[in-house]
Amino acid sequence: MFPHFSKRLRAFPKRALLINRNYTLLWLGGTISLIGDVLFTMMLILWVGTLLENQSTAPLAVSGVVLAAALPALLIGPFAGVFVDRWPKQRTMRIMDALRAVLVCSLLPISLPLPLPLAVKLTIMYLVVAAVSGLSQFFTPATKAILKEVVPEEQLTRASALTVGAGVFSWAIGSTCAGICYVSLGAGWAIALNAASFACSWVLVGRMRVSAAAERRASAHPTSLRRVLTELREGLRFIGGQLQLRTLLLTESLFAFGWGIVSVLAFFYITQNTHVPVSLFGLFSAVPAIGGILGTLLVDRAAGKFGATSVYARALLFAGVMVVVSTVPNQAIIDLVGFTLIGIATMQAEVLVGPLVLFATPEQMVGRVFSTLGTITTLSSLLATFLSGFVGSTLLQGVVVHLPTGELNAINLLHIGAGVLIFVAGLHASCQFRTLHERTQMNRKADHHPGTE
Structure with a gap:
């Protein structure tokens, strides 16, 4: 023993x-x-x-x-x-x-x-x-x-x-x-x-x-402003020439904008629309995080089975649909389930961003690519924070849409818009990655038959 x-x-x-x-x-x-x-x-x-x-x-x-x-x-x-x-x-x-x-x-x-x-x-x-x-x-x-x-x-x-x-x-x-x-x-x-x-x-x-x-x-290049700007342009030009990186940049920008709206309005949606007590707001806010942890546990196996690009695009498509579906009823129980599923999907997508960038980027460009991605997503999130507050307080103030399932106010409408943006991000990623896959297949065929046109 x-x-x-x-x-x-x-x-x-x-x-x-x-x-x-x-x-x-x-x-x-x-x-x-x-x-x-x-x-x-x-x-x-x-x-x-x-x-x-x-x-x-x-x-x-x-x-x-x-x-x-x-x-x-x-x-x-x-x-x-x-x-x-x-x-x-x-x-x-x-x-x-x-x-x-x-x-x-x-x-x-x-x-x-x-x-x-x-x-x-x-x-x-x-x-x-x-x-x-x-x-x-x-x-x-x-x-x-x-x-x-x-x-x-x-x-x-x-x-x-x-x-x-x-x-x-x-x-x-x-x-x-x-x-x-x-x-x-x-x-x-x-x-x-x-x-x-x-x-x-x-x-x-x-x-x-x-x-x-x-x-x-x-x-070994000397550090000067001109050299730094030249290398920055080289990094941006490299991103512009890579379909996978261009796709990730636009997709993540749309996702950051949509998710920024959801995050900014979370307090008002949970406490006002679903009538959850303020004392339970922390619990509801933690639900997407719990779903996110589940998503990180499942993503490796899913990416190995279906491919990283496919899982990434499908996760965003699903998250966009769930944001819309869980928003309309204004029901706390439906939101708990919806937030959990949204957390699983969004976290799977976010996990795959890093590997997809690293697969498409040579070592000498990695810093510039990640910094550009971080800057663009931060800008999108800040714009979402400002515009959602401005639109909700002005253009949509007092707007109510009557449906058989209930009433939709400005917060509901902004949530639906955020879900549509996230869905569009997933749709864009799906189409572009399919194009990239087709190009890769064509290049492989050309390599196997170099004498054919």
């Missing part, structure tokens, strides 16, 4: 690995860091809301946190991809982790009861959030690019599923703990925990054994 137990104990470290040692370290570092990020962001929102409690400017001040985090993705994101393609990926990730930890710690003094004007505190918060977000524009593409160096190609879908699943889990854990941490421990401890998460990521990423040759592959 004891020799058998000792044998199993020695084998446990290998069994505990996710794909391999390098990916396990990358996954752990990213998960810990993301939990810290979510905890930090939610804590900042609570902190700003508390500082401006019962003041009319509170919603604007809270939205400033979101805006400060989003702007660097639009202004820095595309250029960051150029440098990510030039720099060693592992070293880039560690430098960004170290700098983010220092920046987050700089908020500790204003968490103390010092006699600082409120405007000064808010300005420092916004600047730190923007700076941390700017550094993340280098860290995130480097994380995705290094997958090609640490994960075998046939395991990329599984690696992406594990990463996205960890993201969903991290969001649930971080947002749940944020309120408890802020109320029980205060803002200072939440800041310290986020800085510690970056330190953990720095240590774990440093333990990865990336080949020296991979780390030495850096551009």
Whole structure:
């Protein structure tokens, strides 16, 4: 009995690995860091809301946190991809982790009861959030690019599923703990925990054994504005010349716009249309995340059976239909089932984006492609946030459509529009990937019969 137990104990470290040692370290570092990020962001929102409690400017001040985090993705994101393609990926990730930890710690003094004007505190918060977000524009593409160096190609879908699943889990854990941490421990401890998460990521990423040759592959071109712009244009031209990347870029833009509408209106739809108590809003919001975790568990097998492009397109088609179908009845039970199915479908699609990009992109272009994709989807999501609020408050204000199943108000109509957009995204992906498959088949036939026309 004891020799058998000792044998199993020695084998446990290998069994505990996710794909391999390098990916396990990358996954752990990213998960810990993301939990810290979510905890930090939610804590900042609570902190700003508390500082401006019962003041009319509170919603604007809270939205400033979101805006400060989003702007660097639009202004820095595309250029960051150029440098990510030039720099060693592992070293880039560690430098960004170290700098983010220092920046987050700089908020500790204003968490103390010092006699600082409120405007000064808010300005420092916004600047730190923007700076941390700017550094993340280098860290995130480097994380995705290094997958090609640490994960075998046939395991990329599984690696992406594990990463996205960890993201969903991290969001649930971080947002749940944020309120408890802020109320029980205060803002200072939440800041310290986020800085510690970056330190953990720095240590774990440093333990990865990336080949020296991979780390030495850096551009020898001098760093000048003209050279950076030239390389940025080269990346955009490369995306424009690749049907698969063009398809993913437009599809993800449409999806981000549609899902942005659903996310912005979630509170009003759940509490007003389906008459769910505010106390249960968190439970309803967590349902898509539960579905998302299920989706990440199923996607690897589905992609192996039906093909990654097919599963990606079908998932978006199904998600678009379910957004429309679950919106019309205004029934809480139907929404719970619908949100679960939507979470499964959307997460399957999002898991497959990374592998599909990596399959179509050479190593020297990966940073630029992922940065461009991130910038475009962020812009689409921000536009959805602004336009859905504007249209719902002006053009559709007071509009009611009477159906046999009930009444549809502005929130219902915007939800239906979002579902149609997501369905169109899936339809576009399906048509374009079918065209790509046909071209690939024709090229293979031409290679087998080079003498024929």
